[in-house]
Amino acid sequence: MRLVPALAVLVVASACAPRGPSHTSLHVVDGEVVYSTPPPTSAYASYLRCRLALEATPPRLDEAAGYIEAAIAADPRDPQLWTVQGEIAARRGDGARAMASVKRALELADGYPPAKQLEARLGKSDAVAGP
Numbered sequence: 001m002r003l004v005p006a007l008a009v010l011v012v013a014s015a016c017a018p019r020g021p022s023h024t025s026l027h028v029v030d031g032e033v034v035y036s037t038p039p040p041t042s043a044y045a046s047y048l049r050c051r052l053a054l055e056a057t058p059p060r061l062d063e064a065a066g067y068i069e070a071a072i073a074a075d076p077r078d079p080q081l082w083t084v085q086g087e088i089a090a091r092r093g094d095g096a097r098a099m100a101s102v103k104r105a106l107e108l109a110d111g112y113p114p115a116k117q118l119e120a121r122l123g124k125s126d127a128v129a130g131p
Contacts, residue, residue, distance in 0.1 A: 043075035064088050079105040079112045086118050
């Protein structure tokens with residue numbers, strides 16, 4: 001039996017590797033498949049717990065706020081987390097905090113569509129305490 005040089009094994013292995021985005025780079029965010037680098041697991045877990053608290057009947061806004069703050073602490077450069085924090089603040093009636101969160105999301109990702117949508121909703125006087 002003849003040993004294959006390590007370099008040949010690497011060449012063959014890389015030739016067989018799948019092309020395109022890694023399965024760990026595709027995420028579902030609010031029903032949309034998006035490509036991004038995987039978030040820290042602690043941030044993602046907190047984000048999911050936040051979404052569950054928001055989807056509860058009635059929504060558990062204080063719980064959601066705690067989870068989104070933990071997610072932001074783990075991954076402060078994710079505009080989605082800041083946008084969700086803004087959504088929670090708006091639903092709690094804190095328009096100033098909601099706008100500050102939207103502003104931060106837009107600083108991280110200029111023109112980020114979910115943040116722009118929330119910014120537009122916050123511009124309406126009845127949106128601050130809305131669903």
